[in-house]
Amino acid sequence: MVLQRPYLELVAAIDFSPALQGKDAGEILGKGKLGIPIYASIDQLPRKFSAQVVLHTTVSWLEDALPQINACIQKNFSVISTTEELLYPQWKYPDIARQLDHMAHKHKVAVFGTGVNPGFVLDTVAILLSAACIQVDSISLQRVVNAATRRFPLQKKIGAGMTVQEFRKQARSGRMGHVGFVETIALVAHAMGWKLDNIRETLKPKVADRRLRTQFLSVEPGQVTGIHQTCRGKIGRRTLIDADLQMYIGAPDPFDRIVVRGNPGIACHLEKGVAGDEATIAMLVNAIPLIVDAPPGLKTVLDLPLVRWTGNRPGQ
Amino acid sequence: MVLQRPYLELVAAIDFSPALQGKDAGEILGKGKLGIPIYASIDQLPRKFSAQVVLHTTVSWLEDALPQINACIQKNFSVISTTEELLYPQWKYPDIARQLDHMAHKHKVAVFGTGVNPGFVLDTVAILLSAACIQVDSISLQRVVNAATRRFPLQKKIGAGMTVQEFRKQARSGRMGHVGFVETIALVAHAMGWKLDNIRETLKPKVADRRLRTQFLSVEPGQVTGIHQTCRGKIGRRTLIDADLQMYIGAPDPFDRIVVRGNPGIACHLEKGVAGDEATIAMLVNAIPLIVDAPPGLKTVLDLPLVRWTGNRPGQ
Numbered sequence: 001m002v003l004q005r006p007y008l009e010l011v012a013a014i015d016f017s018p019a020l021q022g023k024d025a026g027e028i029l030g031k032g033k034l035g036i037p038i039y040a041s042i043d044q045l046p047r048k049f050s051a052q053v054v055l056h057t058t059v060s061w062l063e064d065a066l067p068q069i070n071a072c073i074q075k076n077f078s079v080i081s082t083t084e085e086l087l088y089p090q091w092k093y094p095d096i097a098r099q100l101d102h103m104a105h106k107h108k109v110a111v112f113g114t115g116v117n118p119g120f121v122l123d124t125v126a127i128l129l130s131a132a133c134i135q136v137d138s139i140s141l142q143r144v145v146n147a148a149t150r151r152f153p154l155q156k157k158i159g160a161g162m163t164v165q166e167f168r169k170q171a172r173s174g175r176m177g178h179v180g181f182v183e184t185i186a187l188v189a190h191a192m193g194w195k196l197d198n199i200r201e202t203l204k205p206k207v208a209d210r211r212l213r214t215q216f217l218s219v220e221p222g223q224v225t226g227i228h229q230t231c232r233g234k235i236g237r238r239t240l241i242d243a244d245l246q247m248y249i250g251a252p253d254p255f256d257r258i259v260v261r262g263n264p265g266i267a268c269h270l271e272k273g274v275a276g277d278e279a280t281i282a283m284l285v286n287a288i289p290l291i292v293d294a295p296p297g298l299k300t301v302l303d304l305p306l307v308r309w310t311g312n313r314p315g316q
Numbered sequence: 317m318v319l320q321r322p323y324l325e326l327v328a329a330i331d332f333s334p335a336l337q338g339k340d341a342g343e344i345l346g347k348g349k350l351g352i353p354i355y356a357s358i359d360q361l362p363r364k365f366s367a368q369v370v371l372h373t374t375v376s377w378l379e380d381a382l383p384q385i386n387a388c389i390q391k392n393f394s395v396i397s398t399t400e401e402l403l404y405p406q407w408k409y410p411d412i413a414r415q416l417d418h419m420a421h422k423h424k425v426a427v428f429g430t431g432v433n434p435g436f437v438l439d440t441v442a443i444l445l446s447a448a449c450i451q452v453d454s455i456s457l458q459r460v461v462n463a464a465t466r467r468f469p470l471q472k473k474i475g476a477g478m479t480v481q482e483f484r485k486q487a488r489s490g491r492m493g494h495v496g497f498v499e500t501i502a503l504v505a506h507a508m509g510w511k512l513d514n515i516r517e518t519l520k521p522k523v524a525d526r527r528l529r530t531q532f533l534s535v536e537p538g539q540v541t542g543i544h545q546t547c548r549g550k551i552g553r554r555t556l557i558d559a560d561l562q563m564y565i566g567a568p569d570p571f572d573r574i575v576v577r578g579n580p581g582i583a584c585h586l587e588k589g590v591a592g593d594e595a596t597i598a599m600l601v602n603a604i605p606l607i608v609d610a611p612p613g614l615k616t617v618l619d620l621p622l623v624r625w626t627g628n629r630p631g632q
Contacts, residue, residue: 001450004451116448120447120448121448124444124447124622125444125445127622127624128440128441128444128622128623128624129441130602130624130625131436131440131598131599131602131623131624131625132432132436132437132590132595132598132599133594133595133598133602133625134317134594134597134598134601135320135627136625136627191622191624191625192624192625192627192628193626193627193628193629194628262625263594264590264591264594264595264598266586266590267586267587267588268584268585268586268587269584269585269586269587270582270583270584270585271583271584271585272583274448274580274582275580278449278450278579278580279448279449279580281450282447282448282449282450282580283447283448285450286447286449301622302621302622302624303621304621304622305618305619305620305621306440306443306444306507306617306618306620306622306623307444307447307622308443308444308446308447308507308508308618309446309447309449309452309507309508309578310509311451311452311508311509312508312509312510313509
């Protein structure tokens with residue numbers, strides 16, 4: 001996607017896989033040698049290497065991503081990241097958020113977490129829809145994904161093919177299911193000016209009632225086929241934002257749905273859902289011109305001009 | 317709506333209706349005296365009167381609105397306006413757009429045209445949806461409005477109760493139908509970085525096949541019940557953006573629909589459509605904090621942070 005943009009230049013890639021190191025990114029992409037080296041880590045970049053933006057797509061959890069993001073900032077690279085918890089770190093990790101913002105200012109770069117979910121369908125779109133409301137009372141968010149259409153790591157992440165027992169054990173460890181739901185709720189609440197008292201998540205397995213196959217794996221009846229996850233943001237006993245995500249192999253009718261209750265109420269249905277893997281890449285690359293032009297700091301989508309397709313550069 | 321916002325203060329109203337002049341806006345709103353005078357024109361404001369923003373809701377055509385908007389700018393008031401042609405005056409009126417931008421800079425104010433259509437459902441929402449696309453090939457916009465639910469001036473504007481002959485005559489004069497379709501297309505094209513060769517509109521009457529009544533008027537069979545308007549933006553022979561608006565008394569299934577064709581494609585359905593009169597007011601008032609914080613100039617939604625409900629002030 002970067003190579004297709006006439007106003008962007010892909011200057012390097014970084015991947016820890018030994019199989020990729022020393023190769024040319026053009027070769028990996030099936031485009032022949034393009035003179036784009038693949039480094040094993042950011043420390044291996046040449047001394048005088050310069051770049052404006054790093055597209056960072058490694059891990060979901062902020063604490064795991066933090067050393068990588070900090071290394072980018074220290075080299076004066078802005079960062080656009082799919083780390084789900086970076087969407088709105090101010091809720092779970094206010095100290096890290098402050099530190100990232102401070103570092104970004106010091107190095108005059110912008111740091112921005114985005115993606116499709118979190119980052120687009122259930123938060124950015126919902127926030128925009130609220131603009132047409134005189135009053136907003138509450139917001140409901142729903143996403144149903146047929147995980148059979150998604151990449152292998154996602155199918156693993158939702159537990160497809162696990163026993164229910166194994167799923168429950170992994171779920172208790174907190175490293176199972178969709179990451180970023182809390183950040184979606186916290187970002188929407190922040191945009192609405194709602195000071196939530198708490199955000200609570202639930203996670204249950206969806207269980208297969210028949211044999212299912214994807215190009216990567218198969219699921220027997222009684223095994224886990226994916227997740228049903230919910231998240232609620234409350235003030236006192238009142239739920240202001242509720243979110244419901246079903247992501248499983250064989251979901252028959254995928255969609256995204258946002259209901260803003262208020263005056264007027266708005267119900268938005270995204271037919272068939274927004275295709276996750278493509279849309280995530282798009283959100284990253286489309287943000288590049290906006291991030292390059294942004295003042296320094298830790299950014300959310302609220303700080304940027306209206307995000308949009310920037311295939312021809314932003315129109316201004 | 318302004319009175320309901322704790323961080324806003326309504327300091328005056330201006331209306332040319334002699335019936336309102338000298339009255340208190342609070343009385344007109346049924347809230348008793350609030351000390352908010354209604355003036356006949358901007359020239360009657362007291363000498364030392366100060367305000368930050370004018371919410372300007374008078375006429376659809378830019379040339380008619382221009383003296384009013386210029387008068388606001390000269391008094392150093394920012395302007396948020398429902399004048400449909402102000403949404404993106406750069407297409408039809410590049411000279412006026414340049415002049416407004418120059419004046420706004422000189423007086424350090426921002427000037428912004430918004431509303432629900434144009435301004436939200438078929439342009440701002442479509443632009444945001446494109447953010448999730450690697451590639452955008454074309455965009456289709458559709459809105460069906462049951463005009464029976466709308467205010468009387470709108471029912472008149474779409475020709476409800478006219479003969480077909482009268483409608484055609486008025487349509488030829490160019491002062492019939494929905495204003496702002498061209499601006500919607502031009503704004504979306506600008507956001508996509510598409511340099512359109514032309515934008516063409518068509519306008520046809522919808523004709524009643526039975527007797528219809530609203531709280532304001534009745535329509536006999538064979539009379540006009542509303543409009544069917546289309547607008548297309550092309551580069552060469554290729555249509556990049558097409559828009560279709562049906563707005564008539566008795567439309568059975570109102571909705572708004574945006575289809576972004578590309579990779580991935582996105583189809584967005586706003587169920588029952590976004591209620592026009594309320595949403596227009598909301599777009600105006602919700603923009604206030606964003607416009608007050610914006611750098612000077614003639615603005616489009618692309619220049620502002622993500623527009624959103626600002627009932628509790630923007631969350632930053």
